[in-house]
Amino acid sequence: MSAATSFPILLVDDEEEILFTTAVMLRSCGFTRVLTESDSRRVMETLAREEVALILLDLYMPHLPGYELLKEITARHPQIPVIVVTAANEVEMAVACMQAGAFDYFVKPVEEARLVASARRALEMRDLRCEVDSLRDHLLTDRLKHEEIFAPIITRSPRMRAIFHYLESVAPSPQPLLVCGETGVGKELAARAVHALSGRSGEFVAVTIAGLDDHLFSDTLFGHRRGAFTGADRDREGLLARAEGGTLFLDEIGELGAAAQVKLLRVLQEREYYPLGADTPRPSTARIVAATNRRLKPLTEQGTFRRDLYYRLCAHEVQIPPLRDRKEDLPLLVEHFLGEAAAALGKRKPTPPDELSGYLATYDFPGNIRELQAMVFDAVARHDRRMLAIDSFLETMGANRASHHFGTPSLLDRLPADGPPDDRIPTLKEAEETLIARALTQAAGNQGIAATYLGISRQALNKRLSRRTDS
Structure with missing residues (x-):
């Protein structure tokens, strides 16, 4: 600690x-x-x-x-x-x-x-000196002291391992930690790992900020005394009291209202707070870990998020990469979620087909790990034989095609919105060849995936490729 x-x-x-x-x-x-x-x-x-x-x-x-x-x-x-x-x-x-x-x-x-x-x-x-010494040790040895703490985070990504080193170094610090990343990347898992590494004796308490107005925020975090407002018929401890000596995880901190931002800033600066209706402050020993899927720095420039609160929160800061930037984790995650889904649904764990990894590797996963988990659970719920079918995966990826489209061919860029073209119109054959080439490039040479992008069967794509070869 x-x-x-x-x-x-x-x-x-x-x-x-x-x-x-x-x-x-x-x-x-x-x-x-x-x-x-x-x-x-x-x-x-x-x-x-x-x-x-x-x-x-x-x-x-x-x-x-x-x-x-x-x-x-x-x-x-x-x-x-x-x-x-x-x-x-x-x-x-x-x-x-x-x-x-x-x-x-x-x-x-x-x-x-x-x-x-x-x-x-x-x-x-x-504390800062200790953190510097710990970071130096981690960087020189590439060794995690507590590998088991990070076991719930399924990964073999070098970027994620570097993040683990950083989290292990800053975990003992009492200063706030800001965990940034898109929805579904596992920000709460990172926060829980930090709490486990900190050695704090108190609880890990999580709350989502989105949807809490100023009064509800104050009552939720600080609690109230009897008679503080209409309906307050008895004392109520807030989450800060529950997280005493532990960690308070504030998710979606970017949604915090202006008045609530001032109150949270006081907790961070003075390490004390006033329960609603109380005249004397109560000290706080909870460590604050906040998470956001929004970029807070632009919000400070727009005036919707306090600059002083931002700099308090990011005493330590980490960015969890999206799943599309750690595709090497896909096989591990699929295997893990297959086992999880089979156990939850009371089914035998299915075997994924070899081509599934190729299909998934070409998808951007806008919902990140949470989306992959939902895709696997849906596929396991549908499957009724030993080999897992990939139809449900293709349906989901096709529905979100806009998130991973392979671009407009350069020849078709010559077509103006209206009026006569500045250059000749490409022939159907040229347009087809360009589309096929771009689809194969985006699919890393996988003809099945490329055919899915083009909206045709694999056999139809093979015929077109054969015609190109013969000509």
């Missing part, structure tokens, strides 16, 4: 009262794990036996001064950010501490908001 939640913050100060009040303040702001140490001599022992996310260090303490301890910490544990909090308002000491590696420097008494903001920045910086 992130440094903010998996490892504790260590407070070092010789005054017990300051340790107590600071620890209470940090816990109330969402930092649930806080350790305290009043004897500076024991700090290095603590760091040797336990991983610490952040240290808040007093300077003037008996036995071992804070400045000397700071230098020792940064030398032996450079990955741990240290925030100095001291009663001494000395410019030279502040400069010396920053040069020694301190992340920040505060003079007591410290304003709570400033200290909390600095602590969060320090933890974010630590």
Whole structure:
């Protein structure tokens, strides 16, 4: 998990009262794990036996001064950010501490908001360093630490494997993740993999944003208190509370209304929210993963999606490629869906014909993996013999012919919409030869597929090809 939640913050100060009040303040702001140490001599022992996310260090303490301890910490544990909090308002000491590696420097008494903001920045910086180290390890070794997590995503695509490496690297981060891709590519599967990899103890909670107005969005995510509005006869926890310590998956985030965008932005910035009818905020420890099948950047330029919310959401961003760009996955997906459909329908798993892969490889799949799954289920539901028939596949692909048409032959481009032609009209023979050539090219030489494109039988196409050869 992130440094903010998996490892504790260590407070070092010789005054017990300051340790107590600071620890209470940090816990109330969402930092649930806080350790305290009043004897500076024991700090290095603590760091040797336990991983610490952040240290808040007093300077003037008996036995071992804070400045000397700071230098020792940064030398032996450079990955741990240290925030100095001291009663001494000395410019030279502040400069010396920053040069020694301190992340920040505060003079007591410290304003709570400033200290909390600095602590969060320090933890974010630590998380980013960890992500860079993890990415470097993945890029150099091409090894996934948790192959089994990605098992539900059926693929052998090199592009998808690169995405898995990225998701494994950013999964522990508390920062939002934006998953982009066309409808049906498997964005929720990617989000679930990230949650499983994060090690978060809370639930994975999914909600589709489309169709939620501002009030319904607020009630769904934040919940309400009794009496907040007409009909609110009892308290209701929202999905953010249900996803406490886990992951909240917001699908179709591009459909979010303007007022709801402001409320979500506050959750991301302040990590707190107000249930409807409540006067006090509630901290949020849920990690936000959002998905969209729309390009959000143009929406920010049009003013329909807040620019600041967009940049908050895409702290980490991944683009899932469409199925037409990963055709090598088709045989695996067909085999998987055949087994799935046979089990669901109580039938014996059919054997796909060899030519099926060739037909599917020439189709663009506008509905992506979800469309392929529907095609396979339909075919299995119809089939009544050992070999799977391809008729239903051809019907579906023919109905969506516009999504994968093979273009207009160059000779026919010379025909104007009206008026006399600028050049001669191609002969029927020339037009036929051009159409056949383009169909065969689009079908990668498969005559059966080319015949389907041309709307004729394979035998009719063979006759025309024979005539061309004989002439």
